[in-house]
Structure formats: structure tokens, C-alpha cells
Amino acid sequence: MTRLELQAIDKFYFRNPESSFCFFIPEFGQFRGMVAERSICMTPQRLAFVMLPGESAKLVPSAEYVRLLQVSIGVEFLLKEASMHGSPFVSLMSLNELIPGHEQLILACALHLFKFSLAVDISPERVLQPLEASIISLLAALLGSSSEVLQPVESDTTSHSSYVQMALTYMEDNLAKEICLSDLCKVCCVSSRTLQVAFKTVMNRTPLQVLHELRLTQLRGLLLQGLEVGRACESVGLLHSGRISANYKRMFGELPRHTRSHRVLTIEPVGLV
Known part of the structure; x- marks a missing residue:
């Protein structure tokens, strides 16, 4: 677990190691940015974003000072623990949708881990290991149940469509x-699970993908x-980047600048004297 402090910077880039999964919970300040192909935003005391092995992030702080906690866990270890809590076929990315609502427990454990890791007169076995185990156990339990989270369940189709329409x-x-x-x-006015199921049922995609x-x-229209x-x-709430351009091309078959360059120009008629 690491505490990151960013002060008076315009942009911040970093890459997650191939062997670890990590997530970030901010303590102070706000920013926005991109993690791989996902737009992210940061609000104190809430999950900021999840990074899979090898993913890169570009952050743009919207405050002079930003402080956040980074929790990193070995991928093999986490997946092994998750398989003991449910299905062995799990996706780390599902934690991006499952962690919201559990941040306070994770944040409390992480803050205590950071505090006690700096102390020299404590027993790691008595303090650090139980705190680490609490975080691992929670994440593993969430992952173990993730195979059920996005599966459609029998429910009122009208309600699903209503939730999707309100969100849209x-x-x-x-x-x-x-x-x-x-x-x-x-x-x-629904839980994250209910909204996920509604979008999966109606649009076959997650809310954030939509x-x-x-x-x-909307970007294309502009x-x-x-x-x-x-x-x-x-x-439209996007950061102009190579990743956005690549996503745009994948969706529309051309780069944003090409769309703009061949836009239809309207010529105003000139009155005759």
C-alpha cells in the first residue's frame, strides 16, 4: 500500500506492473483522466479507479494538491483467494463495478496499514497481517461472486428499460x-447490481461502456x-488523447481530426447588388 501525493502538476502518467492488480482511493483533491480505454473521475473517499496488470494511466488533477492511496495485490495470489470464495472463472475488471459501496472498509484498513507500517514498535503479525487479510478477504469475496453480478435475472423487463432510460x-x-x-x-434509486443487470439485459453492455x-x-456530432x-x-467529458482517438476510430472508422476535416461546409448565399 502506497500513499501518493501530487502537488502543482498538470498531468501524471504511470504504468501498473504486469504482476499486480491495484486500485486507488483518494483522500483529498479531485482529478479526471484515462485508464486504458476507460474514462475515470476521482472523488474523495470513493473508489477512483482499478488498474489491471500492465495498464497505463493518465491523470489530470483539478486541484493544486491531490492525495490518494494505492493498494497493490499480486494477481496470482488474489485470483487464488477468489477461487476459494466462489467460481474459479473470475474477472479482475469486475472489481471496478463491485468495489463501490465497500470503500469505507477498504479505506479504513488501508489508512491503518499506512500508519502502522511507519511505526517501529509494532508486531506485523498482530497488526499488519490482519489488516491486509481483511482487504484481501473482501476483494476475494467480491470476485468470487462476480460471475453472478452481470448475469440477467428474472425481473420486470419494464423496470429494466425504465432504469436504463433514466440513466441515459x-x-x-x-x-x-x-x-x-x-x-x-x-x-x-437502485443498487449498482440492479443497474448493471438492467443495462446487461437491455443493451448487453455496462453503464460505463454505454x-x-x-x-x-456526441463528439462526432460536434x-x-x-x-x-x-x-x-x-x-463531452473526454480528455483528448491517443487512446480516445483510437476508440473513436474503432467506432467510426476514422480519426477525430479526419471527421472534422471533411465536415460539410455551408456556404452562405451572397446577395447581388
């Missing part, structure tokens, strides 16, 4: 803002109107 309306009205899964759950696609679609790429990205 909120997304469309707030594209330029930071939107997290918990924000969508509050709007729909949000990203919606932002790219580019066709002639808006500069950077400003267009900002207007």
Missing part, C-alpha cells in the same frame, strides 16, 4: 461532467459542426 437521460444531460456508476445509481460510447457519438477536436472532447 442523466448521461445525455451531464456529458461534460464527471459521471461515476454511483451517480447513475442515485439517479435511478456512457463512453455516448460521449464518442466535430461535424466544425468544433476543434480538443474543445469538442472537453464538451
Whole structure:
């Protein structure tokens, strides 16, 4: 577990080792950015983002000072523990959707780990190991149940469609803002599991995947109107980056700058004297 302190910086890049899974919970300050192909936002005391082995992140702080905790765990060890709590076929990425709602326990353990790791007069067996075991046990239990989280369950199809529509309306009205899964759950007044099932049933994608696609679609509309790429990205809550350009090309078959360059130009008629 590591505490990161970022002060007076515009951008921060880093890469997660191939052998570890990690996640971040902020203590102070806010930022936004990209982790692999996923847009992320950071609010204190809530899960900021999850990083799979080998993934890179680009963070842009929106405050002069940002402090966050990084919790890293060996992949093989975590998956082995998870298999003891449920299905052996688990996805680390599912933790991105499962951790919300459990941050306070993880944060409390992480803060105590950081505090006691600096002390020289404590017994690791009595303090550190139980705290580490609490975090591992929680994550393993979440992963062990993850095979059920995104499986459609028998429910009212009308309710599913209603939740999806409410979430989509909120997304469309707030594209330029930071939107997290918990924000969508509050709007729909449902749990993260219920909302995940609704989106999986109706759209066969997660809410955050749909949000990203919606932002790219809106981005294309602005580019066709002639808006500069950077400003267009900002207007829909995206950071202009190579990753965004790659996602855009995968979805529309061309780069954002090409969409803008061949936009239809309207020529105003000139009156004759």
C-alpha cells in the first residue's frame, strides 16, 4: 500500500506492473483522466479507479494538491483467494463495478496499514497481517461472486428499460461532467447490481461502456459542426488523447481530426447588388 501525493502538476502518467492488480482511493483533491480505454473521475473517499496488470494511466488533477492511496495485490495470489470464495472463472475488471459501496472498509484498513507500517514498535503479525487479510478477504469475496453480478435475472423487463432510460437521460444531460456508476445509481434509486443487470439485459453492455460510447457519438456530432477536436472532447467529458482517438476510430472508422476535416461546409448565399 502506497500513499501518493501530487502537488502543482498538470498531468501524471504511470504504468501498473504486469504482476499486480491495484486500485486507488483518494483522500483529498479531485482529478479526471484515462485508464486504458476507460474514462475515470476521482472523488474523495470513493473508489477512483482499478488498474489491471500492465495498464497505463493518465491523470489530470483539478486541484493544486491531490492525495490518494494505492493498494497493490499480486494477481496470482488474489485470483487464488477468489477461487476459494466462489467460481474459479473470475474477472479482475469486475472489481471496478463491485468495489463501490465497500470503500469505507477498504479505506479504513488501508489508512491503518499506512500508519502502522511507519511505526517501529509494532508486531506485523498482530497488526499488519490482519489488516491486509481483511482487504484481501473482501476483494476475494467480491470476485468470487462476480460471475453472478452481470448475469440477467428474472425481473420486470419494464423496470429494466425504465432504469436504463433514466440513466441515459442523466448521461445525455451531464456529458461534460464527471459521471461515476454511483451517480447513475442515485439517479435511478437502485443498487449498482440492479443497474448493471438492467443495462446487461437491455443493451448487453455496462453503464460505463454505454456512457463512453455516448460521449464518442456526441463528439462526432460536434466535430461535424466544425468544433476543434480538443474543445469538442472537453464538451463531452473526454480528455483528448491517443487512446480516445483510437476508440473513436474503432467506432467510426476514422480519426477525430479526419471527421472534422471533411465536415460539410455551408456556404452562405451572397446577395447581388
